[in-house]
Amino acid sequence: MTSSRTTRKANGGAKATKAAQSATPTSPLATALRTVSCGELTAANVGQEVILTGWVVHRRDYGKLIFIDLRDRFGLTQVVFDPERNADAAAAHAIASEARLEYVLRVEGVVARRLPGKENPSLATGEIEVEARRVEVLNPSKVVPFPIADHVTADEALRLRYRYLDMRRDTLRKNIELRHRAVKYIRDYMDERGFLEVETPILTKSTPEGARDYLVPSRLYPGEFYALPQAPQQFKQLLMVAGIDRYFQIARCFRDEDLRADRQPEFTQLDVEMSFVEEQDIMNLIETMLIGLIETTTTKHIKQKPFPHIRFEDAMDRYGNDRPDLRFDLPLVNLGALARLGTFKVFHDALEKDGLVKGLRVPGLATATRKELDELTEFAKTHGAKGLVTLALLPEGPRSPLTKFLSPDELNDVVRHMGGETGDLIFFVADDAKICNDVLSRLRSRMGEKLGLIDPDEMALCWVVDFPLLEVIEEDGKERYHATHNPFSGMKAGEEALLDSDPLKVTARQYDIICNGYEVGGGSVRINIPELQHKVFQLLGLSEEQITEQFGHMLEAFEYGAPPHGGIALGIDRLVMLLAGGETIRDVTAFPKMQNGQDVLMRAPSPVTEEQLRELHLRLREPEKRS
């Protein structure tokens, strides 16, 4: 190896390349420009001639000796430039001394074992370095607007504007890789079980229920529009009628609503539909998949297998919402009849108005300061509560506004009901059911975090089942029924008659999959009987004209032998965010939009030309605000 290194002369690139390739085992990552990636060289390659390409991530210049860490997606390799080795190396050294961070280099050299004691055990390639003989600047780089290093966090708006630089960082790159592995796992899993991935249209029909649609004006039909799909719901049911039997899709969905940390206007779902199934078929399929997915793509552990099933009613009662975070306990407790004790008007009034009085016991928080309690009260008020009643169980006795309204015995009953022990703080909220549950569930989450009850390596999954089919919503001051999940969800056997007598009592054949307090998916066994589907549409307040215009094709399809079927949709972005342990889906999305909906890299949305508008038969109503 020494001889080949020292006797080689400077010569043409083509010849050098050929020589180097002949001495290198074939790397699957080899290309016309390189023989190996930056992540694969080990002590086994010592003596081989290699060609590397990559970005300058660090440069350590000693005047004579220069070290450059070269990075590509696959890893990092140290290249050493020693000008005194020979004339070629001296030339390479001159170029290296001009190179700056993020320059793209092509380095030709020989793999050498690092000097004894100079190995870097934190690097996969830390046993070796590449002694550069030739180097070529494939492209220089301007000084980057923020450091490309994991230990520095730059402003997110800046990172989004230069997303291609942000993706050179380890954290984001690893998330993108994790997302790929997760989706590949899912595709393989579904494929092994006989599912067909079928693409459904992106240009489709606007639907009245649900979120605001993104509309696409039609050039050929003046005044008419396509809509981007909020989900492939109707198509997947039609695929069941078609006899596809098992369908899935990694499907892009679009909803024109305001953004959140866990909501982007376009997002990806694992969309699944199966024929001849009941609830447990779908739930088993997804549960096995999620366990495998979590265990193969992460080192996190699953809190409980099989996943617990929680009835909607019990979830609301115990956790105050339908997506309980089971990583910690802290259950809400309904005071029930105990709220009638004493003379506390706040509690009595809530019950009078069919409201709830519920408590949350927080172990060890009795010593909370006035300021902390004021902050929590303020928090409760911003979410609609009139206030927060506290009960501190101090060693010297209870401290609470309740002591003025309840006798010591009565207060004791309340404490016992709550399971209170000395040192605990108990919060009470008395309000209508919605606000009471909402406030206490938020308080519960906050307390879980505050008390450090959350293990970041834990995944607590559960199914929430037995949802009501319908709920009442207010729209334009009028109350009407609204489908809890979607208008296609079926109902428990024998409950069809309730649709006429007491629709709110009907239980849907619906199931939601929850992980760490996030709804990651939901689905149902569907209606496949046209008459029943028609009746549900009527209950939802659709006129005959609307039913025919919007869903006539579905009802018609159901008249041609629609099999019993059901399915589910999982939010891939949220799921990968949870796998990655992140706080926002932007961190697992290659090119996300900011909260205001803008893509600051591409600068979308943007104005279009008058000519484009004319072709689409459109005229703008408002004068343009932006120049």
Add this chain to the structure above:
RNA sequence: GGACCCGUAGUGUAGCGGCCUAACACGCUGGCCUGUCACGCCAGAGACCGCGGGUUCGAAUCCCGUCGGGUCCGCCA
């Protein structure tokens, strides 16, 4: 549409009525260095403290407005 938080060199932060002629780290420029690996050392450039108005003898600092970013509410089957 609303509430709250944030905005200081390229980046991340400190400063929170006068000691600010704005500090520190990284980066950048120049110089030195043959075993570093978030190299080290020396020197230097770089900020009208987001913008506008007000209070004050005096504002990066307090108040109001505005713009930008984030979190949440509304909205999202």
